[in-house]
Amino acid sequence: MATNKEVIRLSLALSPELNDRLEELASSGCTTKTEILRKAIALYDVVAEAKTEKKRLGILDQDKHLLTEIVGI
Numbered sequence: 086m087a088t089n090k091e092v093i094r095l096s097l098a099l100s101p102e103l104n105d106r107l108e109e110l111a112s113s114g115c116t117t118k119t120e121i122l123r124k125a126i127a128l129y130d131v132v133a134e135a136k137t138e139k140k141r142l143g144i145l146d147q148d149k150h151l152l153t154e155i156v157g158i
Contacts, residue, residue: 097122132158 099107111118132142132155142155 129158 107118107121110121114121135142136158142158143151144153144155146152
């Protein structure tokens with residue numbers, strides 16, 4: 086984790102609906118909106134790397150059957 090001297094602060098404009106959803110996610114996950122956004126960036130990084138490797142992203146069930154393919158990211 087970065088020290089206070091290394092932290093970059095950002096200002097983010099969200100629609101009220103997106104902010105409400107972010108608050109719901111943070112509350113249901115017992116975490117913060119900041120942590121949700123950090124995890125979203127980490128997930129996006131995984132997707133971007135997979136895309137450059139010509140891989141696909143999806144959600145599998147317990148038997149490894151593709152339920153949903155994530156596209157457009």
